[in-house]
Amino acid sequence: MTVLEVNNIETYYGAIQALKGVSFQVERGEIVTLIGSNGAGKSTTLKSISGLAKVKKGAILYNGQDITNKQAHETTLMGISHVPEGRRIFANLTVKENLLMGAFSVKGKAVIEERMENVFTYFPRLKERMNQKGGTMSGGEQQMLAIGRALMMQPNLLMLDEPSMGLAPIVVEQIFEIILQLNEMGITILLVEQNAYQALSIAHRGYVIQNGEIVLTGTGKELAENEEVKEAYLA
Amino acid sequence: MFQEMLQTLPQVIIDGLTLGSVYAVVALGYTMVYGILQLINFAHGEIFMTGAYIGTAVLLIILGMGFGSSIPSLLLLIIALVITALCTGLLGMGIERVAYRPVRRAPRLVALITAVGVSFILQDVVRIVAEILTGNYIVTGPSLFSKQITIPVSSFLSVFNDASLKVSFFIVLICAIGMMISLDFFVNKTKWGTAIRAVSMDRETAALMSINVNKVIAITFFIGSSLGGATGVLFAIQYGTIDPYIGFILGIKAFIAAVMGGIGNIRGAMFGGFLLGLIEMFASANLSLLTGGIFGAEYKDVFAFAILILVLLFKPEGLLGKAATEKV
The missing domain is CATH 3.40.50.300 (P-loop containing nucleotide triphosphate hydrolases)
Incomplete structure (x- = not known):
């Protein structure tokens, strides 16, 4: 199909x-x-x-x-989730806020929590850096965040x-x-x-x-x- | 000389805080719109002015009704603030929709000139409407909270003079601080507030997060304009008489406050507003003293602008602003 x-x-x-x-x-x-x-x-x-x-x-x-x-x-x-060139994470938002923005239109706290946990299974590093500003992370971590953020919409x-x-x-x-x-x-x-x-x-x-x-x-x-x-x- | 400056200090602080809180809330409107659109919304000063007129009209209408004078002043104030905030909020949203959105992709200068145009339109519309309704475009509102209080500072600290103030001082200060705290909470702790920050940082990527960017921009205008309009009401209550041109110079001052604090930075705008208010009142009380009578209180604006130039020379990104760094 x-x-x-x-x-x-x-x-x-x-x-x-x-x-x-x-x-x-x-x-x-x-x-x-x-x-x-x-x-x-x-x-x-x-x-x-x-x-x-x-x-x-x-x-x-x-x-x-x-x-x-x-x-x-x-x-x-x-x-359709589009992870843009150059990652384009929100540098002044924390990792958690970035992920929450990824789930902007998702209703329900529990659902959002669950999806966030799901993202952490792929990228455990993001969980450790949850409260860190996105812009302070390394390029690889930022790419992980960009992909993780896109996954929040499933x-x-x-x-x-x-x-x-x-x-x-x-x-x-x-x-x-x-x-x-x-x-x-x-x-x-x-x-x-x-x-x-x-x-x-x-x-x-x-x-x-x-x-x-x-x-x-x-x-x-x-x-x-x-x-x-x-x-x-x-x- | 120092002693004389010290004597007037309590009064300077009270007047400076009153004016500063007005600057601070109006500056928020400039800084929020700049943050999200990189647009200097020159019409924001006029939204403040329109708010002063709407609030005064609401107060006059209610007090004109037979039972009006039996309503407690505080309730009257709240009614006037809420109605005004709603009206100016919608006005700001409407201006964005009609005047700014169509030119959003055009060079920035186009939007800037549009803003100046909107500003003239508002001035003249308010002037005409006020003139038709009251016969004079200069309007004096009902006096609320106008009881004078004297704080006997000198009785416990003899280096100071007594300070006098109107009860409305507390109203202005409390309302303004209340608005600022709520806004700070909204922007930093709520989902839509975070979306405003996200759109400010990167509009395209925010759209990829399923954020409706136009809606976020409209909300930003609504909030900034309703705060600005409500501050207009506070201004009218504190200073009594209003005319359609109060928004111009006050708007510029508030814009300066926003730049001083670091444009785009919400806490910076608040800080800059209070700082500018205090500096201005300090200058107006002490300039002639400091310069041996060469410059009088009427030069207080020059003093304020000189401080702005100093800030821009040594910290161009503003006192609380972060220097923009381009990361490749």
Whole structure:
């Protein structure tokens, strides 16, 4: 069953066209990765889906429903959580407050507590740092918080924008390990990465995006072995 | 000279606290809106002024009714404060919706000029309405809590002179402090208050948390404007006569207080407000003494602005502000 269907979308920043007709699908239970170089349109694609960027042409379907240009808080309520590039945690809020903001629309104290405990099973470090300001933590911890915060909505589709950015290799391993665990728990994942090697190693399928267009697609393994991909992104 | 300054100190402190509490609450409105939109809402001073008029109108209407004078003053005050806070809160929300939201994505200067425009509109609308209703745009409200009290400070500490004050001093101070404490609690301890802080820090990410950003901004305007309007009522009660232009200079002073405390910082705005009020009253009592009669009390504003310049020179982020650090 198709969770996400992106049909030929075009997105502009002012006069600059960032996406020139991007199409792809994500099936339930998959990890799909979108790889490409800086400025290729990876982040813009995620922003178009979550509603942070305005789509000019084309359509986005989520579980068969048209969500093109819905506002960001609405797509989040529908079960799409977007972990933005650069983590973007609320630096002056404590870890706990960050998580509570993640559950902003969730009703019931007990439910929120339960979800927070669930987040702590993946990221025990966050529990230790509960009352610390988000901005005082290390990059890896901030990434954990950003993912944990997104999990508070119990998403169906988790979109991760460069979770490995600026992190030490060992931390990247940990984060990817957790992405795999989350996927096993039934969360469909759309992963955007510059770190193509890591991304392809855990993805079921992948798309290569270049200058705002999808230029190549295949299973994670196929892409990892593709000569062009090797040359451009895995060198 | 020092002795003379000391003598007037009790009176300076009382007058400074009264004025300072007014500045402090109005400054909150500037700082909250700046925090969330990086907009200097110049119309906020006019919201304060509109609040003074609405409150005075409410008091005059109730007292004009036959049974009005039998209502206790305190109850009258509460009624006037609540009605005014509701009206100015909605007014602030309306202004945001009509004037600021359409230009939110435009360069910041556009919103700033819009704010100045809104400010003129409010001044003139209030002036016209007041003139039609009362025949004069300068309005004197009913005197409530106007009993004079003298605190005999000199009888137990002879270096001081006696201080005199109106009962309304306590009303202004208690109401203002009450408003500030509630706001501080709301912003720091409640879910919607945390959402206001989250939107201030990062609007896009807040939206990804399923926070309706427009709603949070509207709430911020409602709260800031209702506090500002209620302070207008307190001002009218304390100082008696109001005109449509009181919001201009007071607004600028409150804005200075917000900048001095560190704009965007709520506790900073409160601190800056009290500090500015005290400095101003100190200057008005002592300037001619300090300068050997060259500058009189009328230069108190210059003194206040000079202090602002000093603060900005040595601590540009404000006294309680944190220097902005760009983290990559």
